[in-house]
Amino acid sequence: MTFYDDDIEAKNKESKREFQRRRDREIADLRSVLKSSEGRRFVWKMLSECGVFRASFSLNAMQTAFAEGRRDIGIMLVKELDEADPGAYAQMQREHYSELKSRKHEKEEE
Numbered sequence: 001m002t003f004y005d006d007d008i009e010a011k012n013k014e015s016k017r018e019f020q021r022r023r024d025r026e027i028a029d030l031r032s033v034l035k036s037s038e039g040r041r042f043v044w045k046m047l048s049e050c051g052v053f054r055a056s057f058s059l060n061a062m063q064t065a066f067a068e069g070r071r072d073i074g075i076m077l078v079k080e081l082d083e084a085d086p087g088a089y090a091q092m093q094r095e096h097y098s099e100l101k102s103r104k105h106e107k108e109e110e
Contacts, residue, residue: 031085034081034084034085037095041042042091043077044095052075052078
């Protein structure tokens with residue numbers, strides 16, 4: 001192994017450590033957001049806006065491509081949620097449906 005190879009190997013190890021530090025911070029940030037009901041509502045809204053819960057198909061191929069791009073970001077966010085807190089998605093889902101049920105009940109009382 002040459003000096004150059006040793007230098008590249010050292011840089012790769014440092015790069016991997018830096019990547020892991022950044023990744024750990026990202027997951028910690030998301031866990032912090034998920035601790036509050038406000039944070040969970042915001043994340044649920046982003047998933048909804050990304051179209052995770054609906055089909056992307058349109059007769060217009062460009063609209064489909066655009067919707068799939070948004071949906072891909074949402075799916076990435078679901079994966080991040082699972083890594084940060086495996087129960088967070090289910091918790092957000094329960095909270096969302098509980099809110100919908102409450103709204104429906106309020107409307108029926110009017």
